[in-house]
């Protein structure tokens with residue numbers, strides 16, 4: 028058994044030190060001038076890679092990364108994709124929220140001397156969740172990534188923060204509870220593009236985090252729908268070509284249905300199991316990954332609304 032373990036760790040060490048050939052990495056997609064996205068495909072956390080839309084924005088003097096993916100290898104491939112486009116310094120890594128498919132590539136950027144930026148609640152969320160994420164990642168992949176790779180020090184966004192990339196300012200806004208309690212919106216003032224990350228799901232079923240709020244999320248989308256300045260929207264999961272009205276209406280329909288039906292359920296003193304078996308079944312054909320996330324959404328929203 029010991030021999031097996033040690034052979035395994037030698038293999039792991041070798042595998043993780045195999046140099047990455049950046050020329051073989053598929054380039055990121057430039058969806059607006061200077062805004063590049065490494066598109067996602069549907070998948071399961073820890074088991075599959077590239078399951079969130081992540082990317083970077085290039086100014087005249089510097090680059091900001093928006094989320095780093097679900098593994099250090101994903102982060103390294105993102106660095107390749109950046110170098111394919113520009114040799115400017117990667118000055119900022121912005122984590123839109125704590126979820127592992129957005130943050131576990133962070134340590135690939137340590138050597139780049141970047142400043143990590145997150146919502147004011149992010150440091151706390153990293154403190155309580157990241158070691159569990161890493162343990163599950165190691166269990167699922169059979170790897171042995173050390174918790175020393177976890178980034179714990181962030182520049183906090185309390186309300187709003189502008190960062191200057193050279194002739195290009197990004198405005199970061201800390202959101203009240205929505206998808207989680209540590210969501211950031213990233214707005215590129217140059218192209219009027221709002222990087223929404225997991226505040227917008229497109230075709231992929233919306234997923235609410237345990238610390239999130241269905242009421243807060245619905246309120247945020249309502250406010251954004253009134254905003255006439257924003258021209259382009261980037262979702263955290265699902266295809267990048269979106270019609271904002273359709274995408275936001277679909278998400279609002281799903282979350283409103285869950286909220287209203289769960290409220291009814293709670294008021295008639297039905298239990299959570301009944302809610303999970305009966306609510307929102309007609310939505311099944313409208314979303315990808317429905318069976319993976321729908322019941323969990325009900326369970327989290329149930330705990331939020333139980334205490335209204």
Ligand SMILES: [Zn+2]
Pocket residue numbers: 124126206225236
């Ligand atoms: Zn998320």
